[in-house]
């Protein structure tokens with residue numbers, strides 16, 4: 506393991522098909538934008554290092570498929586996620602209405618109750634159907650972070666991931682490993698009986 510890396514974080518990208526999850530991922534990891542991006546089948550995965558407040562962090566970014574027919578396996582991908590990016594498209598009202606369902610699914614399958622969530626209104630380069638105020642109100646109601654982005658123009662993309670990672674790092678219970686000192690040693694012939702509490 507690279508000692509300069511503080512930790513590796515698992516981040517999930519969630520939201521309706523076509524909102525731009527894959528484009529956000531590729532803009533962030535490769536600084537590219539593909540107009541004819543293919544639909545995600547099952548799940549896509551990419552790694553990227555990021556430095557936040559002088560801490561080097563490795564990100565494992567999981568891009569889940571928005572289309573219903575590819576979603577049978579997705580509950581498994583929520584496991585151990587420390588951060589979630591919930592994406593809607595500001596030019597598509599339906600994708601914003603659906604966000605309630607996506608956040609409910611995340612709450613149902615997430616194994617970390619204090620997972621950090623960020624609501625992202627993408628495609629701000631397009632004509633709006635959802636106002637910034639509506640996005641902020643949704644995020645406030647669900648106690649999530651909020652940002653608007655354009656994967657096409659890059660606006661807000663890096664800041665979205667940086668803010669999410671900063672909040673996770675400021676929540677050590679999400680990523681710090683338990684201390685080894687609490688491990689009970691088994692099969693130690695020299696240990697006194699009263700020190701041996703394990704039942705193995």
Ligand SMILES: Nc1nc2c(ncn2[C@@H]2O[C@H](COP(=O)(O)OP(=O)(O)OP(=O)(O)O)[C@@H](O)[C@H]2O)c(=O)[nH]1
Nearest residue numbers: 522523524525526527528540545571628655656657
């Ligand atoms: N104008 C504009 N188009 C975007 C933006 N982000 C994504 N798109 C376009 O939206 C379409 C869908 O983008 P994807 O990234 O494939 O969407 P997705 O959410 O990953 O979709 P699924 O894989 O089906 O879940 C593509 O044609 C992209 O080029 C953006 O910020 N602005």
